[in-house]
Amino acid sequence: MELLSTKGLPEGRRAAAWAELYATRMSACDFIPQHRDEFDAELRIGHLGPVKLARLELDRCSVERKPSHISRNSSRLYNFLLQAKGTSIFSHCGKEAELVEGDFVLCDTSLPHFFRTETQSTTVMVRVCAETLKTYLPTPAQYCGQRLGRADGLSGAVAAMVGELSSGGVASVNHMCQERVARYLLEMISMAYTTGAGIAPSEEATAVAWQRHKDVIGYIEDNLRDPELSPATISEGLRVSPRYLRAVFSPGGEKMGAYILRRRLEECARQMASPAWKAHTLTEIAFSWGFNSAAHFTRTFNEKYGQAPREYRRSRLACLAA
Incomplete structure (x- = not known):
């Protein structure tokens, strides 16, 4: 797994330097630390076939992706965010979700969103392109910004799987098996949302x-x-x-x-x-x-x-x- 951190970044503009570094691997956004002179962050990135797994550890801060950060020509990517440690508030698509350990929320990176950690926080992101995701979850837009609680449906089992893979489990997956594990992970996430998000099949639009x-x-x-x-x-x-x-x-x-x-x-x-x-x-x-x-x-x-x-x-x- 690739490891990035704020260690060695200039103290006077550490949050801004981290935002520039983060944008090269994930998405452009602003990081606003709770305490201006105290900001540490670490990002671990692994790949599992079409899935990118990113484990982000942050001091108490706000993260904002603005319209100015978003390119209309960029590919549409979705992030399933797992609150692995700590608590946070996530705002997206007109919805606000208060997340505790084990909760999920879905984010469309082509739209603005805001994330505020209430404590030191660890968030795991399961990133996948729209074309791949729609094979498993045909209408992801209806779930964006909606909290999937740790006790809802299969979310507990999915959280355990995501947590294990992001903690180093990706490295132990044989290269020949990565596509298969990725499919299984996306199928599990899809089932967790369709069974636990409170949207009945009869209510789903096309x-x-x-x-x-x-x-x-x-x-x-x-x-x-x-x-x-x-x-x-x-x-x-x-x-x-x-x-x-x-x-x-x-x-x-x-x-x-x-x-x-x-x-x-x-x-x-x-x-x-x-x-x-x-x-x-x-x-x-x-x-x-x-x-x-x-x-x-x-x-x-x-x-x-x-x-x-x-x-x-x-x-x-x-x-x-x-």
């Missing part, structure tokens, strides 16, 4: 419908900061009729305008709770996420979180400092 829905979500996420974003501009941007757009989005059960507002509030709340954004005013944060009225932001934030933005920020930063 792969094409889910892909179309996902394309709309991707467009919204890419343009969330635009104050002019609306169903009308989305329809124009994707070159589809408003009626078709509503039909594609409707299976989620949430109206498009409500989804846009919720996602903006979630991104504002995330930045308000981060020490990295402490120097920015609430208005700056709100307006950077597409709000153009401080009063509207305050009212809708209070309705969603049960607190005024200022109180929310103060309480979250106090918890982090404790």
